[in-house]
Each structure stands twice: as structure tokens, then as C-alpha cells.
Amino acid sequence: MQTLDLSEIGLREVNKTLHAQAENTNQTAWTIENARGSHAIACGLDAPIEVTVKGSTGYYCGGMNQQATINVHGSAGPGTGENIMSGKIVIEGDASQYLGATGHGGLIVVKGNASSRCGISMKGVNIVVQGNIGHMSAFMGQSGNLVVLGDAGDALGDSCYEARFFVRGSVKSLGADCEKKEMRPEHIEFLKEILAEAGLDADPSEFTRYGSARNLYNFDVDNAGAY
Amino acid sequence: MCGIVGLFLKDRSLEPQLGAMLTDMLITMTDRGPDSAGIAIYGSESNGKAKLTVQSDTPDQDFDKLKGALKKEIKGDVDIVVNSTHAVLEIRDDQVSAARAALREIRPNVRVMSRGTSLEIYKEVGLPKDVAARFNVSSMAGSHGIGHTRMATESAVTTMGAHPFNTGDDQCLVHNGSLSNHNSLRRKLRREGIHIETENDTEVGAAYLTWRMQNGATLGQALESSLEDLDGFFTFVVGTKDGFGVVRDPIACKPAVMAETDQYVAFGSEYRALVNLPGIDAARVWEPEPATVYFWSHSNNSTSEKAA
Numbered sequence: 001m002q003t004l005d006l007s008e009i010g011l012r013e014v015n016k017t018l019h020a021q022a023e024n025t026n027q028t029a030w031t032i033e034n035a036r037g038s039h040a041i042a043c044g045l046d047a048p049i050e051v052t053v054k055g056s057t058g059y060y061c062g063g064m065n066q067q068a069t070i071n072v073h074g075s076a077g078p079g080t081g082e083n084i085m086s087g088k089i090v091i092e093g094d095a096s097q098y099l100g101a102t103g104h105g106g107l108i109v110v111k112g113n114a115s116s117r118c119g120i121s122m123k124g125v126n127i128v129v130q131g132n133i134g135h136m137s138a139f140m141g142q143s144g145n146l147v148v149l150g151d152a153g154d155a156l157g158d159s160c161y162e163a164r165f166f167v168r169g170s171v172k173s174l175g176a177d178c179e180k181k182e183m184r185p186e187h188i189e190f191l192k193e194i195l196a197e198a199g200l201d202a203d204p205s206e207f208t209r210y211g212s213a214r215n216l217y218n219f220d221v222d223n224a225g226a227y
Numbered sequence: 228m229c230g231i232v233g234l235f236l237k238d239r240s241l242e243p244q245l246g247a248m249l250t251d252m253l254i255t256m257t258d259r260g261p262d263s264a265g266i267a268i269y270g271s272e273s274n275g276k277a278k279l280t281v282q283s284d285t286p287d288q289d290f291d292k293l294k295g296a297l298k299k300e301i302k303g304d305v306d307i308v309v310n311s312t313h314a315v316l317e318i319r320d321d322q323v324s325a326a327r328a329a330l331r332e333i334r335p336n337v338r339v340m341s342r343g344t345s346l347e348i349y350k351e352v353g354l355p356k357d358v359a360a361r362f363n364v365s366s367m368a369g370s371h372g373i374g375h376t377r378m379a380t381e382s383a384v385t386t387m388g389a390h391p392f393n394t395g396d397d398q399c400l401v402h403n404g405s406l407s408n409h410n411s412l413r414r415k416l417r418r419e420g421i422h423i424e425t426e427n428d429t430e431v432g433a434a435y436l437t438w439r440m441q442n443g444a445t446l447g448q449a450l451e452s453s454l455e456d457l458d459g460f461f462t463f464v465v466g467t468k469d470g471f472g473v474v475r476d477p478i479a480c481k482p483a484v485m486a487e488t489d490q491y492v493a494f495g496s497e498y499r500a501l502v503n504l505p506g507i508d509a510a511r512v513w514e515p516e517p518a519t520v521y522f523w524s525h526s527n528n529s530t531s532e533k534a535a
Contacts, residue, residue: 037500059497117480136478
């Protein structure tokens with residue numbers, strides 16, 4: 001276990017050290033101490049290492065992540081896991097707005113609540129939130145899955161493409177062109193797997209699936225009011 | 228960007244440290260806006276007298292012999308404490324209008340920053356650390372206070388464009404965001420007789436609240452109607468004589484984090500601003516909901532009201 005004290009060596013040194021880890025490093029476990037809400041912690045990692053951040057993080061923790069597993073022992077600020085490509089980010093507390101924005105792959109797990117615009121423009125990432133999510137979540141979501149064990153706020157999935165949303169609780173309102181869909185056996189199977197991977201316990205049959213009604217894919221002047 | 232901090236003390240033993248705590252919080256937010264900074268402090272009341280915080284770009288000339296000159300004009304007691312470019316005038320409550328009129332005559336370059344019985348506002352162009360040092364904010368005591376560091380977008384970087392803005396007796400406003408209908412609203416408010424000094428968008432927001440309250444609204448009602456009438460992005464923190472309030476627009480893209488313990492309620496644009504507060508690791512930390520008015524008051528129970 002390697003320990004990096006952020007307040008002592010600074011952000012650049014922390015990220016530089018983590019970036020220096022190669023595919024076949026034998027230093028696979030790292031702890032970052034004194035996060036104190038700092039921005040851009042463990043951004044741009046690309047190695048199969050496990051990073052534990054002690055304390056709450058600021059903007060963009062784990063952004064552009066590839067391969068690495070990042071655990072935040074606290075709450076996470078805006079834009080956490082933005083453009084994640086692969087790997088896993090686990091947040092023990094709450095996550096602020098635009099969690100996992102534009103994420104292409106990998107998994108993000110939030111043990112608390114996620115704020116507004118969770119999964120905005122998601123392009124393949126899987127996001128699992130144990131609590132609730134805020135308004136405008138998965139806006140323009142293109143691919144990937146957003147799984148919510150609690151409730152969703154206003155305008156879920158507005159203008160979405162092929163991203164899928166599974167919500168166990170209530171949805172305050174659906175966004176333009178987002179609709180309720182039937183749960184087929186493959187969706188139950190998917191939920192079983194993703195919940196197991198996220199380490200969360202919930203009954204897949206209690207979820208409702210939402211997705212695109214596919215009416216706004218291409219611009220049609222008759223739909224102008226709905227955009 | 229812009230950075231906002233706020234601190235409302237429940238534990239009175241912390242009151243001597245209010246200025247120091249707020250200063251530390253505000254300096255942490257420097258990289259959210261380095262143009263100008265300001266702080267509103269709710270300190271001790273002065274035996275029923277009114278406090279006017281005034282500012283001058285040429286304090287040596289303007290504050291020299293001001294006490295005597297103003298005394299003569301209003302024929303009443305005047306106390307003055309000069310603090311760099313600012314001065315706090317203490318006068319009888321019923322002589323405030325006379326004093327303001329007299330100031331316009333005898334010291335035309337002096338601008339009024341705030342009016343009330345406990346509120347004092349200090350603001351200038353510059354970094355938070357420099358502005359706080361200039362006024363020695365760290366040494367100030369009080370029950371609650373608000374700070375702001377500005378990244379200007381809608382108007383010039385001047386003292387008058389800095390936050391907080393005084394909205395009425397013992398009331399002030401700070402803002403992170405930008406209002407897009409401030410020009411039309413300014414014209415409307417001026418027609419209603421509201422005095423608006425600058426081309427700044429936040430001043431219009433402050434004037435709007437003043438106007439609504441002059442027409443009988445409570446501060447809470449004024450904030451709720453602001454959600455209808457103000458177009459743009461905003462996280463507002465407002466100070467009142469006995470507390471502070473928070474409201475975010477329905478889109479809520481301007482950040483806001485709050486923390487509460489038995490000792491205080493704190494507001495920061497980011498969690499970073501809160502990390503040095505006592506007991507923060509065990510505090511309840513959350514983001515205020517959009518389109519919801521929150522209030523903490525020393526005289527009432529705290530409330531939050533969701534606007535319809």
C-alpha cells in the first residue's frame with residue numbers, strides 16, 4: 001500500500017505519481033490522504049490500480065478514468081468521473097451534479113444520492129445510485145445504463161437516445177421523448193449482474209425501465225415545440 | 228464562477244472568531260473569482276442607533292472632519308469609525324435620511340455601502356486576502372456573515388459592482404450567476420422609483436427584493452417571487468438581521484454546498500470552503516435543492532420552502 005498526502009505534495013505530484021504506473025506495475029494499491037475537496041484528484045489514470053481517496057473530493061475526481069478503481073471515502077464534487085472510459089469509481093457519500101457526464105464505459109457506484117444532471121450525455125457508462133438522483137438526469141443519454149435504487153427528479157432522460165434507465169422508486173417527471181418501457185427477462189438479468197458488480201442488494205423485479213420513445217431522433221418541424 | 232461563503236453561528240462562543248472563520252473560507256474561494264471581494268458582518272448593535280457603512284476612493288479627504296461637518300448638518304450626534312476606504316457612521320435612527328441627504332451635499336464622492344443597526348459591508352476591488360487584510364476582517368466579531376469573491380461577467384470591475392449588495396435595512400445579497408433580464412427589470416424598477424446605481428445585474432436582483440419588500444412582501448416571499456421574475460442563473464445568499472437565507476434557480480447549475488452542526492450552519496460554493504470549520508467531518512453536508520428557499524434565523528426555527 002502506497003500513501004500520498006495531497007496536502008503535503010500537491011495535486012500535480014499526486015496525479016503524476018499515479019500516471020507513472022504502468023499496465024504491469026506491482027504497486028497496485030494507493031491511498032490519497034487529505035483530499036479536502038481538492039479538484040481533479042486521480043484524473044486521467046490508465047493502469048489497473050486501486051486508489052482510495054480519504055475525504056471528500058471537489059470537481060472532476062476520476063475524470064477520463066481507464067482501468068483504475070477509485071474509491072472516494074467521502075462525498076464527490078461536480079463532474080466526478082466525467083468522460084470515464086473504463087474501470088470503476090465508488091463514492092461512499094453523495095455525488096454532486098453531472099456525475100459521469102459523457103462517460104463512454106466503466107462503472108460508477110454512488111452509495112448516497114446523486115445530484116442534478118447525473119449521467120448527462122452518457123455514451124456507454126453504467127451508473128448505479130443507491131439513493132436518489134436530481135433533475136435533468138441522463139439528458140441526451142446515448143448509450144449505457146443508469147440504475148437508481150431510490151427516486152429520480154424532474155425531466156429524467158430528456159431527449160435521450162439509446163441509454164436505458166432503471167428506477168426502483170418514483171420518477172418526478174419524464175423528459176421530452178422519454179417513456180416507460182416493459183421489463184423483459186434480459187433486463188432482469190442485466191440488473192442482477194450490475195447490482196452484484198456494484199455490491200448492492202435490491203430485487204430487480206421492483207425496477208421500472210425507461211428509455212427513448214424515438215420520436216425526436218431526427219429533426220421534424222412538426223416537433224419543434226418538443227425540443 | 229464567483230465564490231460565495233456564509234456562516235451562521237448557533238454557538239455564541241464562536242462569535243469572536245466569525246471574521247477569522249469567514250476570511251479563511253473566502254480566501255479558499257479565491258480561484259473562483261479574483262476581481263473583487265466583499266464581506267457583510269452582522270456584529271453588535273449600537274444602542275438603537277443606526278449604522279451607515281460608507282466608502283470613498285479618497286478617504287483621507289472625505290473622512291477628514293466628516294464627523295463635525297455631518298453633526299452640524301443634521302444637528303445630532305454622529306460617531307465615526309474609519310476603516311481604510313470605509314467608515315461606519317453611527318447616528319440616530321430617525322436621522323438616517325437627513326444624513327444621507329447631507330452626505331450627498333457635503334461629500335459627493337462618498338457612497339453608502341449599507342444601512343442597518345447591526346450590518347456592516349466592506350468591499351473593494353482586489354483579491355479576497357488583500358481585501359480582508361485591508362479591513363482587518365479577521366478581527367471582526369459577529370453572529371453571522373456572508374462573503375463573496377467576484378468574477379465579473381455582466382458589468383465593470385468596480386467597488387460598486389462588488390458584492391454584497393445592501394437591499395434594505397440590515398439586509399444584503401450576494402450572487403453567483405448572471406441575470407439575463409436585468410436591463411428590462413432595471414427600467415421597470417426605476418419607473419417604480421427604486422434607486423439603482425450601476426449597470427450591474429446583481430444590483431438589479433437586490434433592488435428587486437427591496438421593491439417587493441417595500442410593497443409588503445416578506446423576504447421569503449420576495450425570494451420566492453424572484454424565482455418567477457428573474458431570468459438567468461443564480462445562487463443567492465441573503466443576510467438578514469437575525470439570520471441568512473439561500474435560494475437557487477430551478478436549473479441550479481451554480482454550485483452550492485451546506486454544512487450544519489450544533490455550532491453553525493455554513494454555506495460554500497464548494498466543499499473546499501468548509502474544510503477548516505470545526506467538526507466538519509461529523510457535520511451534515513448537503514446541496515440545497517433547486518427552487519427552494521432556505522432560512523436560518525436566531526429568532527425562529529429554520530425553514531425551507533419549496534416554491535410551486
